[in-house]
Amino acid sequence: MAKVEPGMEAMLDTYLFESSTLLEQLDEILLRTEQAGSFTDEDINEIFRIMHTVKGSSAMMGFESLQKLAHKGEDMFFLIRENTNLPDTSFVYDLVFRMSDLFKAEIDLIQTEDDYVPTDFSNIIAELENGAAMLSGEAQAIENGTAPPVPGAGSQPAQPAKSFDKDCVTIRVIFEHGAEMENLRAFLLLNKIKEEADVLDCSPADVENNPETAAYIAEHGFRITFKAEDKENVFKTVENALNVESYEVVDNKTPEKEKAADSGVVEDSEHRVNAPQKKPAEKEPAAAAPPAAANAAAQHGGGSGKQSIISVNLVKLDQLHDIVGEIITTESMVISNPELDGLQLESFHKAARELRKLTDELQDTVMSIRMVPLSGPFQKMNRIVRDMKMKLGKDVDLVIEGETTEVDKSIVDNLNDPLMHLVRNCMDHGIEEHAEDRITRGKNTKGYIKLSAANASGEVIITVSDDGGGIDPEKVLDKAERNGMLTKPRNEYSEREAQNLITLPGFSTNEEVTEYSGRGVGMDVVKQNIEKCGGTVVVESKVGVGTSFIIKIPLTLAIIEGMEIEVGGTIFTIPISMIKQSFKVTSDQIIRDTQRGEMIMIRGVCYPIMRLHERFNIPSDVTNFEDGILLLVETENKSVCLFSDKLIGEQQVVVKPFPPYFGRYNIKAGGLSGCTIMGDGSIALIVDVANLIEN
Amino acid sequence: MSEAKEIAISKQNVSSGGKNAIRTEKESEITKVLTFLIDEQVYGIEIPYIIEIIGVPKITRVPCFEIPDFIKGIINVRSKVVPVVNVRACFGKEEIEYDERACTIIVSHDNVSVGLIVDEVLDVLSVSEKHIAETPELNHVNNNKFIDYILEMNDGIKLVLDIQKLIFDHDVAY
Numbered sequence: 106m107a108k109v110e111p112g113m114e115a116m117l118d119t120y121l122f123e124s125s126t127l128l129e130q131l132d133e134i135l136l137r138t139e140q141a142g143s144f145t146d147e148d149i150n151e152i153f154r155i156m157h158t159v160k161g162s163s164a165m166m167g168f169e170s171l172q173k174l175a176h177k178g179e180d181m182f183f184l185i186r187e188n189t190n191l192p193d194t195s196f197v198y199d200l201v202f203r204m205s206d207l208f209k210a211e212i213d214l215i216q217t218e219d220d221y222v223p224t225d226f227s228n229i230i231a232e233l234e235n236g237a238a239m240l241s242g243e244a245q246a247i248e249n250g251t252a253p254p255v256p257g258a259g260s261q262p263a264q265p266a267k268s269f270d271k272d273c274v275t276i277r278v279i280f281e282h283g284a285e286m287e288n289l290r291a292f293l294l295l296n297k298i299k300e301e302a303d304v305l306d307c308s309p310a311d312v313e314n315n316p317e318t319a320a321y322i323a324e325h326g327f328r329i330t331f332k333a334e335d336k337e338n339v340f341k342t343v344e345n346a347l348n349v350e351s352y353e354v355v356d357n358k359t360p361e362k363e364k365a366a367d368s369g370v371v372e373d374s375e376h377r378v379n380a381p382q383k384k385p386a387e388k389e390p391a392a393a394a395p396p397a398a399a400n401a402a403a404q405h406g407g408g409s410g411k412q413s414i415i416s417v418n419l420v421k422l423d424q425l426h427d428i429v430g431e432i433i434t435t436e437s438m439v440i441s442n443p444e445l446d447g448l449q450l451e452s453f454h455k456a457a458r459e460l461r462k463l464t465d466e467l468q469d470t471v472m473s474i475r476m477v478p479l480s481g482p483f484q485k486m487n488r489i490v491r492d493m494k495m496k497l498g499k500d501v502d503l504v505i506e507g508e509t510t511e512v513d514k515s516i517v518d519n520l521n522d523p524l525m526h527l528v529r530n531c532m533d534h535g536i537e538e539h540a541e542d543r544i545t546r547g548k549n550t551k552g553y554i555k556l557s558a559a560n561a562s563g564e565v566i567i568t569v570s571d572d573g574g575g576i577d578p579e580k581v582l583d584k585a586e587r588n589g590m591l592t593k594p595r596n597e598y599s600e601r602e603a604q605n606l607i608t609l610p611g612f613s614t615n616e617e618v619t620e621y622s623g624r625g626v627g628m629d630v631v632k633q634n635i636e637k638c639g640g641t642v643v644v645e646s647k648v649g650v651g652t653s654f655i656i657k658i659p660l661t662l663a664i665i666e667g668m669e670i671e672v673g674g675t676i677f678t679i680p681i682s683m684i685k686q687s688f689k690v691t692s693d694q695i696i697r698d699t700q701r702g703e704m705i706m707i708r709g710v711c712y713p714i715m716r717l718h719e720r721f722n723i724p725s726d727v728t729n730f731e732d733g734i735l736l737l738v739e740t741e742n743k744s745v746c747l748f749s750d751k752l753i754g755e756q757q758v759v760v761k762p763f764p765p766y767f768g769r770y771n772i773k774a775g776g777l778s779g780c781t782i783m784g785d786g787s788i789a790l791i792v793d794v795a796n797l798i799e800n
Numbered sequence: 801m802s803e804a805k806e807i808a809i810s811k812q813n814v815s816s817g818g819k820n821a822i823r824t825e826k827e828s829e830i831t832k833v834l835t836f837l838i839d840e841q842v843y844g845i846e847i848p849y850i851i852e853i854i855g856v857p858k859i860t861r862v863p864c865f866e867i868p869d870f871i872k873g874i875i876n877v878r879s880k881v882v883p884v885v886n887v888r889a890c891f892g893k894e895e896i897e898y899d900e901r902a903c904t905i906i907v908s909h910d911n912v913s914v915g916l917i918v919d920e921v922l923d924v925l926s927v928s929e930k931h932i933a934e935t936p937e938l939n940h941v942n943n944n945k946f947i948d949y950i951l952e953m954n955d956g957i958k959l960v961l962d963i964q965k966l967i968f969d970h971d972v973a974y
Contacts, residue, residue, distance in 0.1 A: 431878050761881055772867075782881070
């Protein structure tokens, strides 16, 4: 069986890396909180975010078992978050650590095994369910003012009184000689049996946590008392379990005697069977997963890392980038050194050309390391929409625009989760439940979700919008009021403010928790991640019309395609996307108005002319229209012709913000959004066309 | 240069009388100061503020009417964009063309880097407490506000600048 669906292989590495990083984070938090003895709200929110993301990406990759596992873990913490001040959460740690270990083991498995078979996590899931039930029971108990259930029940399933009636069977299982870790095997077996029967008792009881029981089991076997309607089925399960040498049914009434009679003389001896003599080759592909997972979980950390993606500190990339810039500057200093003038240097120039080629390549590589198009995270959404469409039964079209927009790696890293949550939100809350609702609102029965990205005035603007039901500010306020999230009187909230309340942690208007949303984590993740890269999220919504989430991230490190122009010796870069055309004119084509304003008529439209040297107050020799060049630039609502001395050329540039020293001066309003260092080491100023025209 | 400096310091020690006489000869050095020339007056900047000293590179002016004249623009210092201040202009003195002796001293304070264009960089001096003279309280020299303290060396007076004020207190520059 292929690990993942065709087309998803490319994402497998990312998924593996992301998930293991997140799980490591989870362990870190758990260890810390366990030491501290309590969960802070922040910790729980963070754990939640991790579980949520792991769950989502597992689902996306089609690893159903992992998704289920994460979902259960999430349920657990959901209870903790809802009911803070639980008296005893220590068993939660055991459970969650084990879950995390199994998860990691499974991820290792996916990574290393060519024939990956999903592990059955039903046992741990059952335990998690149990734990969750305990938690909610405990929470209930506190609410009712009664004492919590008997302490020490721990992760063991609730055990009814040992009533050894007729339906009960006790068996003793002997494991293969030298199987090692008999306690874990016993535990796995126990969990298997639990699926089919009610396990009442086992001996030794603490196989799960006590490795010392292994020796006892090896010697005396493992006793399980269970109650089942179909005993034969259970026997079969035991027979087929791994490493089981043999089992025997023992008499309930005389357990002590039985223990002593180790000779093998037993009643019901017809039930005694020899475990099938499986050949190792036979059992490997079919059932390798559970023990492998258990082993890996037990000797956690022994896996070999085969990742082809590594995470590099961005600071190092910055350094690398700076150094490359220096090399290029130094290179031109060496090659065009004035001391070389007039010398016959044939091989020097040959070597210099070689060097230039290499440094160009180096620069390109370094740039490409940092810059990634948004198509990656955008394409991921296709999959999510497709899956959710089927599960939610909503017909939705996903439209993607501007996915070639390149942004810095750090931005993409922080965009993955937010986009996933936003798209899920749109699918789950946004688009109307029933097509009829859409029809009555006069909309196409097919829902519409748009994902778009664009560079605009020094920012990357990413919009996730749907044409669904919109956000009802009253509902939001109701919910916020109930949860005590309002910070000012309710009637002082504007519609927009109310709608933006949904970005608060723990907020969800969905009454029911579904697989996709409703826990109120999503928007929180969105906001946090966006704020990490200095951006903002704004919700714009109209009831009945649709909702747009507008993410704006400053273009600090983004790359833009720019046109370099010169004005009086100063180099400016104008984003190429703003330029409609460039052309030469003669003075007699210029229309002059009464206030010294100049205009030009192009194809029947009159455009004002802005002389850049005047606008920026730069002395320039080029003041005649015949000597310079006009650039027609266009923003959303205005077009202007810029007059410059000359065009230098097109270049990809990395946008750098102005030094913070200039923070007190409003340079942006003056029409400049940043600067860039060019190949020769000189600085070009990046024109903020929108502000240039407006002010 | 350093030899000359040592001689200068020892001379100072010998000749210093009056209020410094009671101090021991082995007064510990408290800081080092880079001295430079602006309009024939020697100024100093404490070494810890200084990142590096370079020539005067090509300066890109940032056209914005709000930016005062003494901020000349931005330069590329090893792929970092650093603003440059002409100290002459900042002190309200007449600007001169940058010659080959003119230098840009890159200083950093609170993670803000600024290049200071000076006429000429002179020397690095070891400064001990005995060299520090009281700063006169009321002095109507208009650049007094940038001065942290005054050094009295035997080869003359050196005015050590307060980088914090020099970099940030522009609103009161004139």
